[in-house]
Amino acid sequence: MFKYLFLLLFPFVLPAQSDTDSLLEQETTEEEIYIEETETEDSYIREPYQAPPLEPLAMRDVDQNSWDKATGGLDYSKDRPKAPKERKKREENNSGPSLDWTGMFKGLGSLFQVLAILLALGIIAFGVYSMLQAPRNRVIARDGTEITLANLDEYIHETDLDRFLQEAKATGNWSLAVRIYFLQIIKNLSEQSALEWSKEKTNRDYIREMRNHRLGAEFREVVRQYERIWYGNQMLSATEFEQLEPSLKRMLG
Secondary structure, three states: HHHHHHHHHHHHHHHHHHHHHHHHHHHHHHHHHHHHHHHHHHOOOOOOOOOOOOOOOOOOOHHHHHHHHHHOOOOOOOOOOOOOOHHHHHHHHHHHOOOOOHHHHHHHHHHHHHHHHHHHHHHHHHHHHHHHHHHOOEEEOOOOEEEOHHHHHHHOOOHHHHHHHHHHHOOOOHHHHHHHHHHHHHHHHHHHOOOOOOOOOOOHHHHHOOOOOHHHHHHHHHHHHHHHOOOOOOOHHHHHHHHHHHHHHHHHO
């Protein structure tokens, strides 16, 4: 029975044995190849390269005159290291704050702009103040003379007498108001050709010219009241002015 069993298994055992022998032979071959390669690499290791020895330098004497001529004008003192204190001082000077010129010029430009604006505003303010302080009735005559209360009777046709009248009333100067009323009457009668105005004429001259006029008698009374108040330096109260003003306005039509 064992004989027949061996014959049945023999075909399977033989290939397995062959495979095992093949693996052993293959491993043996790889170990031999590795050993041969290792021996081959070790056999090719070269020794370190050694450079040939250098020839000794030849010393050549240099003539002192030739050396002085070749090195003439050379100053090696600048290459000498600075002393510790001097080097430290120089480093401190170099490390100091540097001036920012660009920033300074920009700052000055802004400052000048602000000053220019302030100057312009000051000029404008001064002009407005001067205009406000100037008299409202300031008028220049054709001959370049400024018309004032002192020379008002000489330029009655070149100025607005009503402006002077309103200012006199506002300040309570009733005597001046009567004078301006009288000058307005002379101007009005002159424009109506009832009399001929001239700064050289007197009030008596105007009374004579108005003698035959329908308002001659009333004009004579106005002249009398005006001379009493203005030339007589009579102080006039507000009540007295209110009583006299209607007759003055009638002469103005």
